[in-house]
Amino acid sequence: MPEPNFEPRRCATHDMSMADRSRMAEMERDYLERTQIAEADLKVVIPVAFIHVVDGDQGGITADQRARQIEVMNRAFDPLGVRFNHDESAVSVVDNAAYFRMGHRSLRERNCKSQNQALVPDTGLNFYTAEPGGGLLGWATFPVELEGDPDMDGVVMHHGTLPGGGLAPYNLGATATHEVGHWLGLFHTFQDGCFGLGDEVDDTPAHAEPNYGKPSDGGQPHNLCPSAPAGSLCPIHNYMNYVDDDWMNEFTAGQKERVWAQIGMFRAGLLGAGDEEAGFAEAGAAVVW
């Protein structure tokens, strides 16, 4: 099989202005047209390094929880051609009360990540767990941020959100799926509400604000924007909404396209980084770079 002709925009990321970011969809289209990757080639296995920040006996995560978290992510991302694996022997535990309570974009977060990053961020996912306050379940960095600020790359998850954690109804592992979706370049489906560029994905109609809980299918169209195409449904089961974990179960074809454009443009180092033994659902088509 010929090597896919990915041309990462690595140098350009240094100069990604707000205007550039606002025309990301246009850049993606150009990129995809130039690269022309066959559908069957869109497969990658991403190494995951777990870094558990704890405060004494608070915040510990078991091997079973890690394995189940990877399963949840694989089930969600398999249709996108993305899988994850992790090396149990490489799990890190950082016992630091201050870092345990790190806030989003805080100095604690920066210090914690700078000191404890496990994988070179071009080549894998640094998956931190901690106990941030403020009612936050987790957060991520975008691919476009990698080049300029590699120390911060990765996802931070409240330890209670991993499968079997204590934060019901958010303890089925879907927060990690959601945040890894960001890490691979996806916006929220409600990005910009009804007034802006939206999530730059064609098949997720714009809606005005997040949906929480378990919005009913019978209650459609919920908070769909007036500008949404006729017959559209609010994406109440999409992983990039805010509904309960057991209500999330889909990515769209448009989101797959965006993920692959973002990988190619900003995370090309992931290609070839994974474990060839990881099995895709369509085993015959599985090609790991």
Next chain:
Amino acid sequence: MVQVHIHRDGLLERFGRPVPDGAALAAALRRLHARLGAGPRPVPFAVAAVRFDATTAAEVEVEGLPLEAVDAPERLPADGLLFTASHARCREAVAADRAAYLVGLGVPPEERGLAFTDVPRILEEALRLPSPRPMAAAVRKGGLLAIPVAGPADARARALEVMRVDPNADWVTLGDSLVLYTEEPDLEDRLAEEPGVEHLSYGVNKQSLVVELEAGGGDGGALLRRPGFALREAGGRAAGAAGATALPWNRARRRIFAAGRQRAAAAPPPPPSAEDFHAALQRYREPAAEAARSAADDPAEAMLAAIRRLAGAAAGADLLRRDGRPAALAWTAPYGDAAEHDELAVLVEDLPAARAGETGGVDGLAGAVAAALATADLLRGLPAAPGALHVVRLRPETPLDEIWPPFLLVDERTRVREVVAGADEVERRTALAALAGER
């Protein structure tokens, strides 16, 4: 450079005093600005307060934000964002092709409405930055502390101080204790170390809390007990103490409940009596009736003029219309005598019934307006609640003996929002809209 402007009037200040949620928003944006500027690739955005009055001397800053004075939203930078509580300013900004949002008014997001706590997310989205996934309010938990306070001004100051650190903080004052809910563990730890502070709970969902008034039972299950009050989790006990009135947190929050009658040493003045009310009513009854009779074909407009005359120009009286027809009269008043006290919103609703020959009629409308003016007068003498919006709601057909005593004095912000949101846009005025906006 993305420039963010927060409209001072209505969002950061009202009647010259800080708005608690505005203070929290300003602090959150200042933190966001600092954090986005701290990395190796600072994000190009600036945040400032703005007032749309370039003719008077400028203050330097509001809530730690530089204050800019401009003539109109169209003068703001083309690539900026405006957050305001003024429908008119929002409309002007949108007409000038600026991105603008209405904050805290209960306006649907499809119509550019936002809650205060959603502003940072909208800003992050505009900057094409990731925002964290939050828990739903129904499952959020935080710490609960009882902080001793010297009075309403002290309680308000402490609450503001906390809001500047934790935008999700909330509070109620029971006697001499500020009961504070916070989701910031570091803040919780710091406050818990202060002298006299009681750490009531390490992880409570505030929606599960109830305040019992005049509780007569023992301490069983109460998180906090003060003379005349108990604070408990609703699920912790099958029913309140005998004779108790239980207010869920969302009805009690941000109010001050004065110390109970048992506390003889520092007993607050007794609430106004029915006699006080009727005496006050007499002051307004005849002027209101006279105004109504003078324009029986348009009593609502006549009452608006009367209210402006009787309640004073600062009351910001409005006649709200719905589909072009008079729907409600509304005005605002200080609650309590001192400047640090809170606002009272007065609503006289169901005006369509106030035409001659219909239920209530013109006399009913005049009576309701007089009663509302009298009620507002009397409430000025009562202890206030930091950050609270108190609402008096009357209808032309409300019998006078049902107006006084309690519970006229309730935090029915939702109703104010409904009234404002339901009114024709051209009649939505800033004073009432701003009151509706505070959570």
